[in-house]
Amino acid sequence: MDKTLFEYLLRLGDSSLILSQRLGAWTGHGPILEEDLALTNTALDLLGQARMWLTLAGEVENAGRDEDALAYLRDTHQFHNVLLAERPNGNYADTMARQFLFDVWHYFLLQRLEQSSDERVAAIAAKAIKEVTYHVRRSSDMVVRLGDGTAESHAKMQAAIDDAWRFTGELFADDAIDQDVAARGIGCELAALRQPWLAHVREVLEEATLTVPDEAAANHLAHRGGRQGRHTEELGYVLAEMQFLPRAYPGAKW
Numbered sequence: 334m335d336k337t338l339f340e341y342l343l344r345l346g347d348s349s350l351i352l353s354q355r356l357g358a359w360t361g362h363g364p365i366l367e368e369d370l371a372l373t374n375t376a377l378d379l380l381g382q383a384r385m386w387l388t389l390a391g392e393v394e395n396a397g398r399d400e401d402a403l404a405y406l407r408d409t410h411q412f413h414n415v416l417l418a419e420r421p422n423g424n425y426a427d428t429m430a431r432q433f434l435f436d437v438w439h440y441f442l443l444q445r446l447e448q449s450s451d452e453r454v455a456a457i458a459a460k461a462i463k464e465v466t467y468h469v470r471r472s473s474d475m476v477v478r479l480g481d482g483t484a485e486s487h488a489k490m491q492a493a494i495d496d497a498w499r500f501t502g503e504l505f506a507d508d509a510i511d512q513d514v515a516a517r518g519i520g521c522e523l524a525a526l527r528q529p530w531l532a533h534v535r536e537v538l539e540e541a542t543l544t545v546p547d548e549a550a551a552n553h554l555a556h557r558g559g560r561q562g563r564h565t566e567e568l569g570y571v572l573a574e575m576q577f578l579p580r581a582y583p584g585a586k587w
Contacts, residue, residue, distance in 0.1 A: 337513045338451075339393045340413060341520055343403070344510075344560050346386030347414035350404060351568065352435060353379035354575050355422055364425055371471060375432070378464040385457045405579035409569050416559035417500040419568045423493070426479055426486070430493035433472035437533050438504045440469050441526045450518030473537045480541025491543050495550075502551035503559060504530070 356376035363369025387400040398406075417435055422428045443465055446458035479490040505527040507515075514520035538545050558564070579585070 334394055334396070337510050338519065339390055341510055341514050342386050342390035342393060342454075344413040344415075346383045346390060346403070347412045348418045348435075348439075349379040349386065350383035351412070351414045351571060352418040352432075353377075353383060354571050355418065355420075356428075356432075358422055359428065368425075372428075375468055375471070378468065382457070382461045382464070385460070389453055389457065401579065405576045409564055409572060410562045412564065412568060412572070413560050413562060414568075415500070415503050416556060416565060417497065417504070419559065419565060419571060420497065420500065421567055423496075424489060426489040426493035427496065429472055429475045429479065430490065430497040432468070433476045433537070434494075434497050434501055434504075434534065436465060436468040436472045437530050438501075438526060440465050441529050442521070442523075445521035445526070449520065454519055469533075473533075476537055476543070477541040480538070480543040487542065490541065494538065494543060495546050498546040498550050499553065499556045500551075502553070503557040506557055508561065 353376045356372050356379070359369065359372045360376070361369065363372055383404070384400050387403045391398045391400060391403055415435075417431060420427075420431050440462065443458045443462040447455055447462060449455040449458065476490065476494075479486045481487070482490075505523045507523050511520060511523055515522045535545050559568075
């Protein structure tokens with residue numbers, strides 16, 4: 334088994350899976366019908382991407398675990414999603430700030446992965462980036478609408494960006510796994526994504542009349558570690574709800 338590639342694929346799949354679960358909690362609770370549907374569709378897109386990454390991870394592991402086993406039968410410390418994805422939904426500004434900052438990073442990551450030396454990785458990235466291109470447009474638009482809206486929406490959007498910003502440093506923090514897959518041409522070094530990410534984020538926040546948080550706010554080590562299996566308590570609540578049925582009725586088929 335290629336253990337490094339296996340864990341790298343888990344990182345990709347887990348971030349999409351956990352964020353999908355977070356967005357799915359908005360179903361039926363969106364502020365307006367259009368947003369309710371948009372969030373649900375984004376959640377479904379991310380879930381589909383998670384399925385592809387986890388299916389490939391299972392094939393690389395070659396231990397008989399499929400996408401369902403990897404999603405439902407791992408414990409908290411065995412998940413490798415970025416911490417930003419597991420942040421609580423909060424109010425609508427919190428959800429959109431989290432989504433926007435993740436979407437822009439996700440887009441530039443997939444853009445690099447389209448050039449992967451592993452044809453399977455490149456194919457998944459090419460399919461996913463079509464959906465994520467829409468995600469970026471939509472979340473960028475919502476940040477502008479809320480930031481440049483009423484005094485209340487502006488204040489909430491600024492507070493949401495400030496809060497989520499603390500968790501963005503992890504998006505660009507390379508470790509040995511990132512360096513290995515980059516050296517083999519399978520993945521890329523995350524640090525290379527920071528400048529294009531920051532340029533797009535700055536452009537949108539300026540249009541939204543929002544202040545870009547200080548870069549130092551994203552560099553605290555306490556807000557990193559998810560990709561290595563160190564999570565906030567919030568992930569446990571997500572998994573408890575997501576994994577209940579498969580664990581209560583093991584092997585059940587619907």
